[in-house]
Amino acid sequence: MSSAGGAACPGEQEYSLRAVDATSPGGGGTNSTGLAVDPPGPEFEIWRSGVRRTALDSVADFVDTRCLPQLRRTGVDIAADVLVEFLEGGKCLRSTFMYLGWLCGAESDPNTNAAALRAASGLDLLHAFALLQDDVMDDSPLRRGRPAAHMRFAQWHRDRGLSGSSERFGAAQAILLSDLCLVWAEQMMRESGMPAEALALAWPHYDDMRIELAVGQCADVANDAGALPDLETVLDVARRKSGNYTVRRPLEIGAAMAGCEHLLDALGGYGRAVGEAFQMRDDLLGVFGSPSLTGKPAGGDLAERKATSVVVAAHRMAGASLRRQFAELMNAQELDDADIAHWRTLIVATGAPAWIEELIAERVAAAVDHISDGRIDDWAQSALAGMAAACTDRLT
Template sequence: MTLISRAPRVEASVLDDGLVPRLHQELEEFLAHAPDTAPEVGGALADLVLAGGKRVRPTFAWWGWRAAGGPVEGPAADATVRALVALELLQGCALVHDDVMDRSATRRGRPTVHTAFAARHHRGRWAGDSRHYGDSVAVLVGDLALAWADDALAGAGLDPAALARAREPWRAMRTEMIAGQHLDLLAGARREESLEKALRVARLKTAAYTVERPLHLGAALADARPELVDALRSYGRDVGVAFQLRDDLLGVFGDTEVTGKPVGDDLREGKRTALMALALGLARTAHRPHAARLLRDCLEGHGVSDRTVTEVGELLRDLGAVDAVEERIGSLVEQALRTVDLVEPAEPVRLALGALAAKATERRW
């Protein structure tokens, strides 16, 4: 049973668990029409996208559609649901490339694409460098995901006027995703410690393409009035940044069963997160040079063992950085919900956006 035929359940459950079989169907169609040289690359992408995930972006896009008066059922709703597959493919592109840049070994509890292909090269004793081969194939898998995302949106059967309206948020989402990723790389290269810059990365790398632009896309498909689009985007920026702040906390304190990645990976990778920027500022204010030095060593990736992860976690709590991030998450969510209330959406939409904000920022998703 596809997502389209189960559209009414979206209203009741908020999360649309019918997206997975629909995505299977779409990807199978893509694979069936792929050139003979593409099955391994396409198969790796299909495995990643179908392996799990929270389907956050399609869900927010659906509620952008509903907020603007888009129907639950009918041809327009069916085409909109098909278009949402593009968001999962775009996410696949981001994940594959992000894992290469971060040198991540696992994703969703499985080897990352570049790791899996490097291992295949090594087992086969093929010519050349295994790591280079794995990275190269991962680049192709990510590129294919981006190409298929465009194909999914263009081929969803949208009304020509709706497809034209979708172009603005779709173009912006792809560009902002790449800009945010570049800023993240730049922060590490320049050894930046600024909270303001860390939040800017969160705004572009996560908030824009996770919440803000999916909402914008869904609303645009339903021909939303400008003031509603502005309100949804404002809500999306706040909830999206809060989502990233929660991710920062999970990167240090999270459960591998929830995150799909080893606990402490952000510390081992020297991530320049808002959490670490806040902690450094608090260490300086409290005149604790040893604490500041330990935090900087983590940012530089100097000997971050399991013991170091535990020690830094305790330090982040002791400095008050964890409490400060939790407080900011709460403030952002409250501000987002106030913004939504100002445009007085229908009761089901208002309740759904409230529930989604809680799920995204408390990570019960």
């Protein structure tokens, strides 16, 4: 159907996070050079799994030797368990992208590669910093299917009958733990075994990433679906808060560390495109993902009235009747499960989810174009194409 709002609409249909067509990142499409953006093959998955396992092991060793002895001096005996459990089971996307940036230009040397991967693993502690604060700001009860850190600290406070607000105590402890993770992330990189001169090339890009993350979070806190920002504004916030931080900057940090400044424009273009696609996939999951898939409450972005790409696109593509219903939901004092389900149905009726899927596929294909000019070797191109598909086709 065509929307009354004047935007092209792909058509009303049943929307499923598993309904990926032949042009989507997981469905065998190609970019303009003909390089496939198929689902990652078994060899790539073996490599990626090995990088993830090594990164998690490196973080666990650093946490055990450096972080836990310091946390045990806080008097909050649960803090060590919270940190260890918080770091378990991560996807290590940022550390993998940083390591890939390094591999795009570094000479092959097992010892130096091992140090580069240890340095890259520090980004998992930086990600812990971001997630701990994100859950406090969003007042999220769950993280990866378990009580969020601030909820666990609040329960610890209640169990001991301590005076004052348990909720304020929980939020304060989570923020303080996140601050420590921010410090530990850089410490882990400095102590990775990478030469100081190589790290010196990376620090400016690392600083850019941290600043963009904080600025993007400031904008995200003010993000309100009721304000109805335009799609480009929403994508700009997503680019700074999540896209650059997840893909572009880690790649640039790794390449800079390898002394490959000449690759930064190609990797930056790839990273911007994949980062936007990554965030748009996250926006779809924030509306349609189940708790078993996301580890967070179903429809959480709707409950929080977040102006995500899906919500903004749906409003733009909706006719007058649907827009009135959107306004009622956006301005409601409280939303129950039935309200969230109804809102999802309205969004599907506009065709916005299918349109966002098209945007994701376009950006993944454009990303591969950026790295296909011959400056990056075939193996690295293939790995980057695999990572583009893996982190934007998150259905399982």
